[in-house]
Amino acid sequence: KNEVEQSPQNLTAQEGEFITINCSYSVGISALHWLQQHPGGGIVSLFMLSSGKKKHGRLIATINIQEKHSSLHITASHPRDSAVYICAVYTGTASKLTFGTGTRLQVTL
Amino acid sequence: DVKVTQSSRYLVKRTGEKVFLECVQDMDHENMFWYRQDPGLGLRLIYFSYDVKMKEKGDIPEGYSVSREKKERFSLILESASTNQTSMYLCASSLWDREGDYGYTFGSGTRLTVV
Numbered sequence: 536k537n538e539v540e541q542s543p544q545n546l547t548a549q550e551g552e553f554i555t556i557n558c559s560y561s562v563g564i565s566a567l568h569w570l571q572q573h574p575g576g577g578i579v580s581l582f583m584l585s586s587g588k589k590k591h592g593r594l595i596a597t598i599n600i601q602e603k604h605s606s607l608h609i610t611a612s613h614p615r616d617s618a619v620y621i622c623a624v625y626t627g628t629a630s631k632l633t634f635g636t637g638t639r640l641q642v643t644l
Numbered sequence: 645d646v647k648v649t650q651s652s653r654y655l656v657k658r659t660g661e662k663v664f665l666e667c668v669q670d671m672d673h674e675n676m677f678w679y680r681q682d683p684g685l686g687l688r689l690i691y692f693s694y695d696v697k698m699k700e701k702g703d704i705p706e707g708y709s710v711s712r713e714k715k716e717r718f719s720l721i722l723e724s725a726s727t728n729q730t731s732m733y734l735c736a737s738s739l740w741d742r743e744g745d746y747g748y749t750f751g752s753g754t755r756l757t758v759v
Contacts, residue, residue: 575752623687636684636686
């Protein structure tokens with residue numbers, strides 16, 4: 536069993552829909568990253584969070600350390616949001632991340 | 645903006661060749677990382693470095709070595725390339741804070757094919 540599980544693995548939504556991607560982890564962590572990878576490979580860090588909630592534009596990330604769960608929400612989704620979204624956690628050793636296998640999101644017109 | 649530059653976007657090498665993948669960052673980050681990404685397995689850490697001449701093994705270091713002679717440059721070396729090292733290789737850099745990495749930035753990746 537992976538230490539970091541994401542759901543769903545694949546997600547198709549229509550433009551304007553509210554999207555939620557979930558990340559559950561089985562180990563104690565100090566912080567968590569949400570990353571976005573567009574076709575072609577480039578990866579961008581969207582958020583790093585260790586508690587509560589962060590918002591950036593239409594993106595909202597939440598984390599519940601006790602329940603070992605984080606969610607990434609996209610409001611008013613747009614085709615340019617189509618990408619793979621990856622959750623990654625710090626499991627103790629400084630700077631070493633453990634990654635989920637990603638959620639592939641396709642937003643259609 | 646921090647830039648992490650990987651020297652090649654696509655690379656094709658023969659089995660047994662020695663392969664060098666270069667990564668350069670321009671924001672004085674202490675930490676640098678090499679990952680490989682494979683379908684269904686996600687990103688896996690090969691090696692990382694938290695200072696010049698320092699290196700730490702990641703989760704899958706076998707068949708690889710690294711070099712960090714200057715702060716801005718982190719090289720990944722495949723001593724004798726094999727077909728199972730065909731993959732997308734991603735370099736990243738960051739600053740470390742007690743909560744985690746700030747400015748975590750990835751390069752655009754090198755897709756290596758070993759034939």
